[in-house]
Amino acid sequence: xxxxxxHGAEAFFREQRGAFEHTLSAAGPEAALLxxxxxxxxxxxxQCEGQPPVACGKGCASCCELRVTxxxxxxxxxxxxxxxxxxxxxxxGIDLITAVREIDATTRxxxxxxxxxxxxxxAFVVKGVCLIHRARPLACRGHASHDRRACVDAAAGRVSEVxxxxxxxxxxxxxxxxxxxxxxxxxxxxxxxxxxxxLVLALDAPDAxxxxxxxxxxxxxxxxxxxxxxxxxxxxDEISR
Numbered sequence: 735x736x737x738x739x740x741h742g743a744e745a746f747f748r749e750q751r752g753a754f755e756h757t758l759s760a761a762g763p764e765a766a767l768l769x770x771x772x773x774x775x776x777x778x779x780x781q782c783e784g785q786p787p788v789a790c791g792k793g794c795a796s797c798c799e800l801r802v803t804x805x806x807x808x809x810x811x812x813x814x815x816x817x818x819x820x821x822x823x824x825x826x827g828i829d830l831i832t833a834v835r836e837i838d839a840t841t842r843x844x845x846x847x848x849x850x851x852x853x854x855x856x857a858f859v860v861k862g863v864c865l866i867h868r869a870r871p872l873a874c875r876g877h878a879s880h881d882r883r884a885c886v887d888a889a890a891g892r893v894s895e896v897x898x899x900x901x902x903x904x905x906x907x908x909x910x911x912x913x914x915x916x917x918x919x920x921x922x923x924x925x926x927x928x929x930x931x932x933l934v935l936a937l938d939a940p941d942a943x944x945x946x947x948x949x950x951x952x953x954x955x956x957x958x959x960x961x962x963x964x965x966x967x968x969x970x971d972e973i974s975r
Contacts, residue, residue, distance in 0.1 A: 743904070743908055744973060746777075746908055746912075747908050747911060747912050747915075747973060748973065750770075750773060750908065750909055750912035750913075751912040751913075751915045751916050751919075753769065753773075754766045754769065754770070754912055754913050754915075754916035754917075755916045755919055755920070757769050758916055758917070758920050759920070763806075763807040763810070763917070763922070763947075764807065764810075764811055766807065766913065766916065767807040767808060767811055767913075770872065770909050770910075770913050771872075771875070773909055774872065774875055774876070774905055774906065774909055777905045777909075778901055778902055778905050781901035781904070781905060782899065782901045782902075785899065785900075785901060786880045787880070788878040788879060788880060788899050788902070789879055789880055789881055789882035789885070790878050790879060790882075792862075792863060793862040793863065794862070794882055794885070795855065795856070795859045795862050795863075795864070796882070796885035796886050796888070796889045797877055797879070797885055797889070798855055798856040798859045798864070799849070799850055799852070799853055799854060799855055799856070799889060800846070800849065800850060800877070801841070801844070801845070801846050801849040801850075801928060801929075802856070802871060802873050802874060802928075802929040802930075803871075803873055803926040803927060803928060803929060803958055803959075804871040804872075804873060804926065804927055804929045804932060805871075805872075805910065805913060805914060805917070805924070805925075805926060805927070806917070806922070806923055806924070806925075806927070806932075806946055806951075806953055807913075807917070808871040808872065809927060809929070809932040809933060809936050809953060810936055810942070810943045810946070811869055812866060812869050812871070812929075812933060813933055813936040813937050813943075814943075815866065815868075815869040816830055816831050816834075816866075816933070816937070817831075817937075819865075823865070828860060828865070830857060830858060830865060830866075831937060833857035833858070834857040834858070834930055834933050834934065834937075835934055835937075836857070837854060837856070837857040837930050838930040838931055838933070838934045840852065840854060841854060841930060842928075842930070842931050853889075857930065871929065872906050872909060872910050873906070873910075873929075875902070875906060876902045876903055876905065876906020876907070876910075877898070877902065877903075877906075878898065878899040878902040879896050879897060879898055879899065880897040880898070880899060881896065881897050884896045884897060911966075911970075914926075914966070914970075915970040915973075915974075918967065918970065921949050922946065922947070922949065923946060923949075923950070923951035923953070923954075925951075925957050925958075925959050925960070925963055926957070926958055926959045927953045927956040927957055927958060928956045928958050931955065931956035932953045932956035935952060935953050935955060935956055936952070936953065939952055
C-alpha cells in the first residue's frame with residue numbers, strides 16, 4: 735500500500751475508533767456493533783465503485799467451511815439471536831444451537847488448514863442458506879469473491895487461489911481493528927475468538943455477557959490471537975499518538 739493509501743487507512747481507523755468509543759459510552763456494545771455493520775456496508779459500497787461485481791449470493795456457501803473468528807460483541811449478539819429465534823426455527827425442525835454444539839465438538843482447537851480439510855459446513859447454513867445472515871460477523875461480511883466457480887473449485891481442492899474482493903477485506907480489517915481498539919479503551923476484552931467455541935461458552939453461561947461488561951473475559955478459552963495481542967495493542971497506541 736502506498737503512503738497516500740496508508741494515510742487514508744489510518745485516518746479512517748482513527749475516525750471509526752472515535753465513533754465506536756462514543757457509541758460504546760453512550761449506548762453500549764450492541765449499538766457499536768450495529769454501527770460497525772452499517773459502516774461496513776456504506777464504505778464497501780464506496781470502495782467497490784469501479785470494481786468487478788462480487789459473485790456471492792443466496793445459495794452460495796462454498797466458503798462456509800472456513801474457520802470464522804469474531805469479537806465478543808459479535809458472539810454475544812449472535813448468542814442472543816440464536817436464543818430468540820430458537821422457538822420459531824424449532825417449528826421448522828431446525829435447531830441451530832444443537833448444530834453449533836455438534837460442529838464445535840468436531841472442530842474445536844483445529845487451525846485454519848485442518849478446519850478446511852474437514853469439509854464441515856457451517857452450522858448456520860441450511861440448504862445453502864445462511865440463517866444468521868443478518869447477524870453474521872464482520873469476518874463473514876468481509877469475505878467476498880469475484881468468481882463463484884473459483885470458490886467451488888477451491889473448496890474441492892482443485893485450485894488454491896480465489897479472486898477475493900480487496901475492498902471487502904480492507905474495510906473489514908480496518909473496522910474490526912477500530913472496534914477492538916475502542917473496546918480496549920473501554921476496559922473490555924477485545925480479542926478475537928473462534929466463533930463456534932465462543933458461542934458454546936456464551937450459550938452455556940447465561941451471565942457471560944454481564945461478566946464481559948464488567949471487564950472479565952468469559953470467552954478466553956476460545957481465543958485465537960493471544961500471540962498477536964501485544965503487537966496489536968502497541969499498534970493501537972502508536973496510531974493514537
